[in-house]
Amino acid sequence: MTRRDLEGPGDLRAAQAMSSRLWSPVSRFHPGQLAWNLATSVDRPPVSLWRDGEQAVALGWAESPDWLELQVDPDHPELADDVVEWFEDTSDAETQSALVMERDVSEPALAAAGFAPDLDAPWFTHHLLDLGGPGSLPTPPEVDGYRLRPVDLSRPGELERRAAVHADAWSSVGPSSVDAHAYDRVTSTWPYRSELDWVATTDDGELVASCLVWLDEAAADGAGVGLVEPVGCVPSHRGRGLATAVTLGALRRLRDLGARWAQVSPRGDPGHPGPQRLYRAMGFAPTARTVTWTRSLE
Structure with missing residues (x-):
């Protein structure tokens, strides 16, 4: 298993390939969402990709110092701990948040790191x-x-x-x-x-x-x-x-x-x-x- 920071179009396509492969009505990302968010970012935020061989299997996206977006392949749930640890090393914010789907594979890692659901925060709903x-x-x-x-x-x-x-x-x-x-x-x-x-x-x-x-x-x-x-x-x-x-x-x-x-x-x-x-x-x-x-x- 290897990790590298997103550097160019090839890395973005690898992340998009993962979101495409994992897509379901309850998955976090669609390739278009990654495309829009990165293309319209003023300063490219820290983004890192974990690979098993050539295949991307986890994504960490520090959208801001206090906000983490992530996606983890359900076949590799252990990588959620690595993504959270990477965010800890990236962020210097005193309050940190992460957005995931309900019952996401990364929830145990977030809980173990001291995160808890914020039931008063705005939330989004996938519609099909x-x-x-x-x-x-x-x-x-x-x-x-x-x-x-x-x-x-x-x-x-x-x-x-x-x-x-x-x-x-x-x-x-x-x-x-x-x-x-x-x-x-x-x-x-x-x-x-x-x-x-x-x-x-x-x-x-x-x-x-x-x-x-x-x-x-x-x-x-x-x-x-x-x-x-x-x-x-x-x-x-x-x-x-x-x-x-x-x-x-x-x-x-x-x-x-x-x-x-x-x-x-x-x-x-x-x-x-x-x-x-x-x-x-x-x-x-x-x-x-x-x-x-x-x-x-x-």
Whole structure:
């Protein structure tokens, strides 16, 4: 068993291969999530990968000094202790948290290291949509004054506008790290496809809503799983159903490409109920939730 820090695209692909191989309705990561988070990071956080031969079997991601993301192959549960120890060496925070799926294989290692579930923390819920089911996808609603289309990176200024609509849509959360340079990294990172990157525009061409879907054709034993991440609508155009419309447009293209499943992971706690209501109205059903584990070193 070997460990090395993430250094380049080859290491990212190894981590993505692990998340694809381990994907299930209750697993932590989809390859698209790793792609989006790393491509849009201002400063690449410490990330380390454990391998058994050439195969990645554990991932530790110190998203910040006080926050650990991890995934451990259930066939190698002992590596959870190594990931937690690596985080201890990486972090100097007095309070530390880790986000895992409920009943994750890493829970015993977290408990042994002094972490405990924080039942008051926000949590996320995986939702799945069976794209092969009868009537699984409604037609995107027509919204007067708006059009839906995939991103066309050959258009002058398209990259800048695509980055801007995301940043504006998420401005209420805080300043966005996604600018044209970051979005250029997004479009260069597997498994990005522009045909699954959809926008809603006004009649005069202004981009006002967006939805990006990441297709992993190998997940679910080759059935194909598309991750919806992220979706947004600029504040001045909300309340018209544009987030729903642009998401359905992208999902219909995902289905046309042969994917069987779509996944999205909105907040599940009562503090932010809107997104999960939107996705459930499209037919997504909840499957599994995350749990935040926290410890204080004071």
